[in-house]
Amino acid sequence: MSVSGDLLIDAFDRISEVVHDTVEGLGPEDLAARPDDGANSVAWLVWHLTRIQDDHVADAAGSEQVWLEGDWAERFGLPFKPGATGYGHSPRDVAALGDVSGELLVEYHDAVHDRTVAYLATLKDADYARVVDDAWTPAVTLGVRLVSVVSDDLQHAGQAAFVRGFLERQ
Numbered sequence: 369m370s371v372s373g374d375l376l377i378d379a380f381d382r383i384s385e386v387v388h389d390t391v392e393g394l395g396p397e398d399l400a401a402r403p404d405d406g407a408n409s410v411a412w413l414v415w416h417l418t419r420i421q422d423d424h425v426a427d428a429a430g431s432e433q434v435w436l437e438g439d440w441a442e443r444f445g446l447p448f449k450p451g452a453t454g455y456g457h458s459p460r461d462v463a464a465l466g467d468v469s470g471e472l473l474v475e476y477h478d479a480v481h482d483r484t485v486a487y488l489a490t491l492k493d494a495d496y497a498r499v500v501d502d503a504w505t506p507a508v509t510l511g512v513r514l515v516s517v518v519s520d521d522l523q524h525a526g527q528a529a530f531v532r533g534f535l536e537r538q
Contacts, residue, residue: 391474394470496514
């Protein structure tokens with residue numbers, strides 16, 4: 369394990385803590401509630417941040433996504449293509465997560481988190497310089513991709529916590 373791996377595991381642990389704290393105690397109605405019709409719900413934000421982590425880390429690791437190798441798509445029962453991550457979703461798509469339970473959201477998040485941490489534990493410092501996406505200039509390295517996932521996930525976890533707080537104050 370490298371210092372970089374330790375730091376990234378800490379960052380992903382913090383994301384997971386926010387997810388748990390935000391979802392805990394909310395029923396499907398609260399999870400699906402939105403400040404207005406164009407806003408994201410707690411359920412959609414947590415699902416999306418977890419899908420992004422699952423998709424991007426699996427791609428970097430050269431493994432199958434947790435979502436695709438398990439029965440997650442069936443359990444969630446969403447009207448999306450199997451590989452959907454939420455990128456480009458409309459308000460109507462956000463509303464499709466209306467009946468998702470907090471338990472299911474956290475269970476999927478925990479499965480992805482566990483896979484992410486296990487992968488990070490295998491990395492050496494030199495691994496972070498490996499190019500994982502050459503469609504960009506400069507090319508995206510593993511280290512940059514992982515930091516990008518952390519950044520995106522932290523933003524969405526914070527947004528979910530904000531929505532929860534907003535709804536509790538109504």
